[in-house]
Amino acid sequence: MLSERLIDSLALAKVQAAITDFGTLNVLLTLLAIAATAVTADYAHMLYLRSKMPPGPFPLPIIGNTFLLPENKPWIYFEELSRKYNTPLITFWIGRNPTVWINDAWCAHEIFEKKAQVYASRPRMVVFGELGTGQANLVTMRIRSNEERDRWRIHRKLMHLGVGTQTVRGYRNIQNNESKVVALDFLREPTEYVKHLERYATSVVSIIAFGRRVASFNDPIITEVIALMQLAADLNVPGKSFPMLLETFPILAKFPRSMPWFKGLGTRGQKGGHYFFHTLAQEAVEHFDQKPPSVQAEMPTPYVKTLFSEAEKYNLPTNELSGLTGNLFGAGSDTSSSTLITFVLACCAFPETVRKAQAELDAVIGASRSPHWDDAPQLPYMNAFVKEVLRWRSVAIIGGQPHSPTQDDMYNGWLIPAGSWVQGNVWAIHHHEREFPDPDRFLPDRYLDGNDHKRPFPGDRGYMTFGWGRRVCSGQALAEQGTWITVARLVWAFNITKARDPATGAEIDVDIFAYTNGLNMRPLPFPCDIKPRSDEIRATIIREGEQALQDLGVHDGESKYRMSTFYQQQKRKLDGEPVLDENGNVKIVKVK
Numbered sequence: 001m002l003s004e005r006l007i008d009s010l011a012l013a014k015v016q017a018a019i020t021d022f023g024t025l026n027v028l029l030t031l032l033a034i035a036a037t038a039v040t041a042d043y044a045h046m047l048y049l050r051s052k053m054p055p056g057p058f059p060l061p062i063i064g065n066t067f068l069l070p071e072n073k074p075w076i077y078f079e080e081l082s083r084k085y086n087t088p089l090i091t092f093w094i095g096r097n098p099t100v101w102i103n104d105a106w107c108a109h110e111i112f113e114k115k116a117q118v119y120a121s122r123p124r125m126v127v128f129g130e131l132g133t134g135q136a137n138l139v140t141m142r143i144r145s146n147e148e149r150d151r152w153r154i155h156r157k158l159m160h161l162g163v164g165t166q167t168v169r170g171y172r173n174i175q176n177n178e179s180k181v182v183a184l185d186f187l188r189e190p191t192e193y194v195k196h197l198e199r200y201a202t203s204v205v206s207i208i209a210f211g212r213r214v215a216s217f218n219d220p221i222i223t224e225v226i227a228l229m230q231l232a233a234d235l236n237v238p239g240k241s242f243p244m245l246l247e248t249f250p251i252l253a254k255f256p257r258s259m260p261w262f263k264g265l266g267t268r269g270q271k272g273g274h275y276f277f278h279t280l281a282q283e284a285v286e287h288f289d290q291k292p293p294s295v296q297a298e299m300p301t302p303y304v305k306t307l308f309s310e311a312e313k314y315n316l317p318t319n320e321l322s323g324l325t326g327n328l329f330g331a332g333s334d335t336s337s338s339t340l341i342t343f344v345l346a347c348c349a350f351p352e353t354v355r356k357a358q359a360e361l362d363a364v365i366g367a368s369r370s371p372h373w374d375d376a377p378q379l380p381y382m383n384a385f386v387k388e389v390l391r392w393r394s395v396a397i398i399g400g401q402p403h404s405p406t407q408d409d410m411y412n413g414w415l416i417p418a419g420s421w422v423q424g425n426v427w428a429i430h431h432h433e434r435e436f437p438d439p440d441r442f443l444p445d446r447y448l449d450g451n452d453h454k455r456p457f458p459g460d461r462g463y464m465t466f467g468w469g470r471r472v473c474s475g476q477a478l479a480e481q482g483t484w485i486t487v488a489r490l491v492w493a494f495n496i497t498k499a500r501d502p503a504t505g506a507e508i509d510v511d512i513f514a515y516t517n518g519l520n521m522r523p524l525p526f527p528c529d530i531k532p533r534s535d536e537i538r539a540t541i542i543r544e545g546e547q548a549l550q551d552l553g554v555h556d557g558e559s560k561y562r563m564s565t566f567y568q569q570q571k572r573k574l575d576g577e578p579v580l581d582e583n584g585n586v587k588i589v590k591v592k
């Protein structure tokens with residue numbers, strides 16, 4: 001140590017002496033010349049890449065096109081650029097980073113699906129990846145070597161064990177019962193519809209992952225996890241704000257956290273080796289093991305228990321285990337509840353489609369029971385309705401995380417360099433007049449076979465809401481299954497309409513464009529009227545809802561951990577925690 005310091009001091013002294021000999025002005029001029037050469041070389045490289053890559057606005061040195069970014073919803077701007085350049089994909093320079101935006105379904109299919117192997121990686125992401133969970137979490141995992149590819153495959157496989165297409169059929173009872181409870185909650189407290197939907201989505205993934213039901217919308221796990229996800233989603237939207245500087249100059253991430261460019265990052269990357277979801281998982285396994293065998297037999301084995309039993313085989317360290325379990329909450333609760341809030345908005349704005357769906361439900365189901373998945377083959381309009389909910393205002397509006405090619409790739413003669421950010425602009429894809437004429441209109445007919453409004457679309461689902469290729473959403477089957485049952489049940493049960501002004505009785509209009517700005521978007525708060533469709537339906541909602549509460553009782557339980565205090569208890573110094581304000585926006589508050 002001492003010898004190192006001595007050498008450092010000698011070196012410093014030599015540099016000082018050299019500066020004195022050479023003259024301060026000369027040193028400054030030399031430094032300036034070196035900097036100018038570096039910037040020129042870097043800019044020449046940018047322009048060279050620009051000449052090969054898909055078209056886009058002309059970048060400036062260092063800052064690229066960042067100054068052109070709008071304050072809000074850049075996906076709309078990228079859609080406009082695609083129209084302006086008349087190309088399915090464009091290049092937009094965020095600082096020195098060329099990002100490719102795919103604005104067309106067929107192009108997305110060609111690139112992400114047909115070349116899935118090449119586009120299976122994520123790019124280097126400083127804010128969301130390296131300052132977050134990085135290589136320990138499937139969502140941000142990069143593939144730069146065979147070892148990384150093997151590790152990523154193990155994580156996909158382990159997610160599949162929990163929420164794969166076959167496995168999720170075993171969760172139907174949970175989703176069915178929880179959605180019956182949503183109907184009961186809508187009946188009893190209709191103005192709190194957002195909170196009921198958040199409770200539903202969080203409870204489903206909590207039961208699956210931890211075997212614990214979330215019984216109240218005041219359970220902190222809901223507000224904390226959803227707030228955290230919304231913060232993460234906000235950070236992930238390309239913008240001019242400080243944290244995005246880190247993507248251009250990753251070296252800035254090495255500076256102390258007090259530097260201004262960390263503003264707005266909350267406590268990302270400062271967890272000091274303590275993992276909330278891992279602790280929650282250990283607690284859940286203990287709780288499950290303490291239950292009598294007769295109760296255990298009534299529950300699906302909590303996913304965390306499966307993971308712990310696989311941990312040794314796959315050499316799973318604490319942080320990876322934490323990531324895998326946390327993903328169910330992180331990736332599954334805000335997305336699923338936001339989709340259902342969009343459904344409520346669609347009901348208010350397009351009542352004629354709800355009436356059609358209700359006519360079909362009345363003919364097939366009647367009022368003495370609510371719909372079930374087994375009814376789906378007899379409910380073509382309802383099936384189309386749910387698909388349109390997923391298309392109309394897709395929650396993951398820029399397709400979640402960017403993909404990245406593991407080698408240089410060519411599309412239509414344009415270069416997409418290895419390692420670049422390639423993002424599917426789901427907004428533009430689902431707004432293309434060619435596939436979805438009059439795209440802002442909520443129109444289930446688009447998904448009805450033989451209907452005039454139906455257009456060709458790549459793939460068999462008719463939407464790209466869950467991403468693509470090897471990185472397609474791991475929870476897609478669970479989310480589609482849950483969205484179907486909840487939407488079908490609520491359409492069957494209620495008239496969900498625009499609220500009326502209590503003074504004048506006039507309808508209060510809803511704005512179908514009033515959405516949040518995060519990468520997971522949801523409607524801004526709006527009032528609506530929720531009333532059961534008949535007395536008989538009301539009685540069925542109550543009967544089924546109360547039975548569901550009884551059946552779900554086996555999952556009741558308390559956790560002694562709270563995310564907002566967890567890291568405090570681990571004696572880490574944190575600046576604050578993200579919470580939602582009254583408008584549903586994320587703000588950071590001091591933890592007492």
Ligand code: HEM
Pocket residue numbers: 138139140156159163205327328331332333335336339395396399400401402403465466467468469470471472473474475476478479
């Ligand atoms: C409506 C609900 C949901 C939507 C719209 C949605 C959408 C997405 C999208 C667009 C991606 C990125 C795909 C890509 O990169 O191409 C993604 C990834 C992911 N989702 Fe979902 N998701 C939903 C629900 C869920 C649920 C319920 C879970 C878990 C139970 C989940 C777990 C994941 C995971 C683990 C990934 C990362 C996959 C990877 O990087 O390999 N999602 N999701």
